[in-house]
Amino acid sequence: xxxxxxxxxxxxxxxxxxxxxxxxxxxxxxxxxxxxxxxxxxxxxxxxxxxxxxxxxxxxxxxxxxxxxxxxxxxxxxxxxxxxxxxxxxxxxxxxxxxxxxxxxxxxxxxxxxxxxxxxxxxxxxxxxxxxxxxxxxxxxxxxxxxxxxxxxxxxxxxx
Numbered sequence: 001x002x003x004x005x006x007x008x009x010x011x012x013x014x015x016x017x018x019x020x021x022x023x024x025x026x027x028x029x030x031x032x033x034x035x036x037x038x039x040x041x042x043x044x045x046x047x048x049x050x051x052x053x054x055x056x057x058x059x060x061x062x063x064x065x066x067x068x069x070x071x072x073x074x075x076x077x078x079x080x081x082x083x084x085x086x087x088x089x090x091x092x093x094x095x096x097x098x099x100x101x102x103x104x105x106x107x108x109x110x111x112x113x114x115x116x117x118x119x120x121x122x123x124x125x126x127x128x129x130x131x132x133x134x135x136x137x138x139x140x141x142x143x144x145x146x147x148x149x150x151x152x153x154x155x156x157x158x159x160x
Contacts, residue, residue, distance in 0.1 A: 001048040004137070017054070055129075055133065059133055062132050064145030065078065065143065066147060067140040071089060076148070077152070078132055081123065083124060087119070095114075
């Protein structure tokens, strides 16, 4: 297995897609029931293969990721040839960016001495999708990139 198995909830949400996956392999619902009972290892392999296929499809489409903790934001733009990062660090320990109040403070004080910025870029390894997956496993979530785009515009239009 290249990534990780989908959760039970994810399998439930992708129930029809899983049925189609089995149908492509000419496995009927009755046969699937038999495989689960008589050959559980084969059933496990099928779940893993389906999970990897789903992850590959999702990861190909991911363009922006965000990983926000109490005092830091890591905003990623997953460009074609490299991964770009805008990192934000808040040194005011009273601020928690994961709360509405903390983020409101940040919106008002993003140019203060309590906020530091760093930008970086890194080439992908031989497996771009696996690089993306590792970021997700470390807590990043897929977004539409609103924060990244805003910061990128601010950074490129004026020195911080």
